[in-house]
Amino acid sequence: MLNIFTLVNGRLFQEEIESLEELARFQPIWVDLESPTPEEKRWIKQHYALSIPEDVTDDDIEESARFYEEDNGDLHVRSDFLIADEDEPRSVRVAFILNQHNVDHKSRGVLFSIHDEDVPVFRLLRLRARRAPGLIEDAKDVLLKLFDVDAEYSADTLENIYDELEKASTQVLSGDVTDALASEVLGAIARQEDLNGRIRRNVMDTRRAVSFMMRSKMLNAEQFEEARQILRDIESLDNHTAFLFDKINFLMDATVGFININQNKIIKIFSVGSVAMLPPTLVASIYGMNMRFPELEFLGRFSYLYVILMLITSALLPMWFFRRKGWLS
Numbered sequence: 001m002l003n004i005f006t007l008v009n010g011r012l013f014q015e016e017i018e019s020l021e022e023l024a025r026f027q028p029i030w031v032d033l034e035s036p037t038p039e040e041k042r043w044i045k046q047h048y049a050l051s052i053p054e055d056v057t058d059d060d061i062e063e064s065a066r067f068y069e070e071d072n073g074d075l076h077v078r079s080d081f082l083i084a085d086e087d088e089p090r091s092v093r094v095a096f097i098l099n100q101h102n103v104d105h106k107s108r109g110v111l112f113s114i115h116d117e118d119v120p121v122f123r124l125l126r127l128r129a130r131r132a133p134g135l136i137e138d139a140k141d142v143l144l145k146l147f148d149v150d151a152e153y154s155a156d157t158l159e160n161i162y163d164e165l166e167k168a169s170t171q172v173l174s175g176d177v178t179d180a181l182a183s184e185v186l187g188a189i190a191r192q193e194d195l196n197g198r199i200r201r202n203v204m205d206t207r208r209a210v211s212f213m214m215r216s217k218m219l220n221a222e223q224f225e226e227a228r229q230i231l232r233d234i235e236s237l238d239n240h241t242a243f244l245f246d247k248i249n250f251l252m253d254a255t256v257g258f259i260n261i262n263q264n265k266i267i268k269i270f271s272v273g274s275v276a277m278l279p280p281t282l283v284a285s286i287y288g289m290n291m292r293f294p295e296l297e298f299l300g301r302f303s304y305l306y307v308i309l310m311l312i313t314s315a316l317l318p319m320w321f322f323r324r325k326g327w328l329s
């Protein structure tokens with residue numbers, strides 16, 4: 001899908017392009033290619049003299065090739081953007097090409113973005129740019145605002161993680177943690193830990209991209225200050241992700257601790273039961289010997305009942321003692 005965005009009266013307007021002729025009618029500042037077809041890539045090459053490599057969004061691209069500037073002044077940035085999907089959180093690699101060279105007076109200051117699936121940050125920026133006139137003035141503003149919205153999106157996701165951890169904390173610290181509840185809580189904590197890690201990686205990648213833009217000396221004074229503010233926001237996100245990691249580790253340790261307590265209770269019951277059966281075993285061993293016992297001869301036909309009572313009493317007395325000490329609770 002090929003979408004172009006033009007700037008009209010300070011607002012960003014979107015047009016979906018379905019032919020090369022339609023592309024030639026506009027002078028956009030942003031060209032967005034989502035899972036572009038070979039034909040759409042051909043349109044870009046013919047109209048803007050810009051070739052889009054096949055591996056432009058590959059994840060295994062060398063780190064040195066993620067941020068660079070060509071001899072003609074074009075900037076290439078490959079950055080990861082978070083998709084905080086509840087079932088499958090993931091990061092999407094987006095390739096940006098900031099076309100700044102002047103070939104035919106049509107390709108000055110155009111941002112090209114290439115990605116394989118829709119990115120929430122892009123939707124948020126489009127919505128904001130339509131409602132707020134003057135938010136964007138050129139293609140560099142589009143790229144900066146994308147990173148700015150990405151930081152805000154990460155912050156909102158961190159708030160959601162904190163809310164989910166608060167729910168897990170309430171369940172764990174209630175004190176009545178069964179094995180089934182502990183398993184459910186551990187699963188929820190693990191999901192939030194994975195998402196928190198993805199956010200940390202995402203903001204680190206955004207920091208590198210913004211720092212590269214600042215080093216390239218392509219920004220004016222106002223944009224440079226905005227980039228510095230984005231880096232300050234990212235720094236605060238780093239601190240918050242570190243706090244959440246500590247909270248996640250605490251909740252995991254507490255949950256595993258309750259699981260160990262439940263297991264210890266079971267083991268303790270088996271241990272107490274084994275000890276309680278030692279006296280009856282001793283009684284049975286004594287009277288099981290091939291000997292003549294005077295008391296049994298004296299009791300005669302009541303000797304069987306006497307031994308049974310001895311066995312029961314020797315088992316109940318230890319249980320009574322253990323219960324009195326509180327070892328069975």
